[in-house]
Amino acid sequence: MKGKIIKLTGGYYYIKCDDVIYETRARGNFRHQNISPIVGDVVEFKYEDNNLGYIEKVYPRKNMLTRPRVSNVDVAVIIVPVKDPKYNLMLVDKTIIQAEYEGIDIAVVINKMDLDELEAKNLYDIYSNAGFKTFMISATNKETLKELKDFCKHKTVALSGVSAAGKSSITSAILDKDVQIGDVSNKTRRGRHTTRHVELLYSHDIYIFDTPGFSSIDLNIESEDLKNYFREFNNYREKCKFKDCNHINEPKCGVKEAVENGDISKNRYENYLLIFEELKNKGEY
Numbered sequence: 001m002k003g004k005i006i007k008l009t010g011g012y013y014y015i016k017c018d019d020v021i022y023e024t025r026a027r028g029n030f031r032h033q034n035i036s037p038i039v040g041d042v043v044e045f046k047y048e049d050n051n052l053g054y055i056e057k058v059y060p061r062k063n064m065l066t067r068p069r070v071s072n073v074d075v076a077v078i079i080v081p082v083k084d085p086k087y088n089l090m091l092v093d094k095t096i097i098q099a100e101y102e103g104i105d106i107a108v109v110i111n112k113m114d115l116d117e118l119e120a121k122n123l124y125d126i127y128s129n130a131g132f133k134t135f136m137i138s139a140t141n142k143e144t145l146k147e148l149k150d151f152c153k154h155k156t157v158a159l160s161g162v163s164a165a166g167k168s169s170i171t172s173a174i175l176d177k178d179v180q181i182g183d184v185s186n187k188t189r190r191g192r193h194t195t196r197h198v199e200l201l202y203s204h205d206i207y208i209f210d211t212p213g214f215s216s217i218d219l220n221i222e223s224e225d226l227k228n229y230f231r232e233f234n235n236y237r238e239k240c241k242f243k244d245c246n247h248i249n250e251p252k253c254g255v256k257e258a259v260e261n262g263d264i265s266k267n268r269y270e271n272y273l274l275i276f277e278e279l280k281n282k283g284e285y
């Protein structure tokens with residue numbers, strides 16, 4: 001049988017095949033092959049009515065996240081609340097860079113638009129102009145969620161956002177069932193050595209999981225490469241005088257010109273400068 005691993009706990013893998021969940025163990029021979037099945041893997045497994053199901057084969061992975069360890073992620077959905085709590089675009093941009101680095105598609109969801117529509121539109125413009133699929137929603141208003149829900153169909157979604165950004169209510173609305181993620185599991189986690197529980201929440205053909213998110217983002221890239229992870233720069237870099245232009249102090253820079261003209265968001269560019277400094281300082285140690 002073929003299925004997708006949705007949960008790993010205590011040495012057991014839980015595999016979803018059609019709409020049934022099977023409990024299986026990974027067979028020892030995976031250790032020799034240097035593969036250990038992880039959540040998100042599509043696998044071939046055998047199940048013989050005696051609680052001794054086992055995985056026979058792991059299909060090639062499209063990609064793999066390390067925190068948490070989940071494979072075959074289709075899109076990173078980043079929730080940005082308009083307020084309560086106040087958004088932090090620096091952290092949003094870092095999350096975007098991390099997803100770009102991991103080769104995962106990105107969507108930005110501006111939540112709580114009802115609290116300040118003008119600000120919601122402002123945030124929407126920043127990220128849609130930068131070239132990201134962007135949604136403007138209010139998690140409490142189902143009508144506004146329709147487009148996002150359609151977007152998530154047939155996808156495995158990595159959800160991130162600060163505490164109280166609305167992750168649980170958005171996930172519940174998309175999956176049509178009540179779920180609690182993020183805040184609750186953090187509170188009940190005991191001891192620092194506890195293995196992080198990884199689970200795909202699902203309904204039909206949508207899979208969603210929570211990511212530890214913002215506070216733990218430690219970008220592992222060189223400052224000189226950072227420009228490649230700001231996709232909106234690509235449209236202007238040809239106008240730069242220098243081929244290896246970092247778009248900072250160089251003269252005749254197409255990117256800086258685009259920022260001045262308002263074609264590139266000032267907010268994104270300023271975060272680029274700050275993150276560049278941060279990465280450069282880190283590299284000097």
Ligand code: ZN
Nearest residue numbers: 240245247253
């Ligand atoms: Zn430049």
